[in-house]
Amino acid sequence: MAEPHKQIEVSAFEPKDIGEGFIWGAVGISLAVLLGCALIVVWLYPYAASDRILSLPLPEYPEPRLQADPAADLRRFRARELEQLNGIDAAMQQVAAEGITGWPPP
Numbered sequence: 743m744a745e746p747h748k749q750i751e752v753s754a755f756e757p758k759d760i761g762e763g764f765i766w767g768a769v770g771i772s773l774a775v776l777l778g779c780a781l782i783v784v785w786l787y788p789y790a791a792s793d794r795i796l797s798l799p800l801p802e803y804p805e806p807r808l809q810a811d812p813a814a815d816l817r818r819f820r821a822r823e824l825e826q827l828n829g830i831d832a833a834m835q836q837v838a839a840e841g842i843t844g845w846p847p848p
Contacts, residue, residue, distance in 0.1 A: 809815050
């Protein structure tokens with residue numbers, strides 16, 4: 743048996759899904775939230791926009807201090823390390839030449 747053809751209702755485009763007031767309200771709320779976030783950031787970090795460039799000589803800060811001249815600091819460190827290493831080397835040569843008194847026990 744063949745089914746008779748059914749007529750489908752004519753569908754039409756809905757011209758007004760969301761009202762214009764809703765869209766403007768959403769835009770207004772979004773802008774208010776953004777402005778509120780910006781004001782909170784400015785309130786939390788009041789000096790973030792100020793320019794604080796340090797000029798020489800650097801102010802004295804408590805330890806640990808920033809390195810004003812890292813290359814000179816490294817040279818001083820290496821000199822101290824070499825002095826300590828050479829002191830150990832000289833002591834080892836002296837012990838090798840003279841021995842340790844009272845060692846090994848008789």
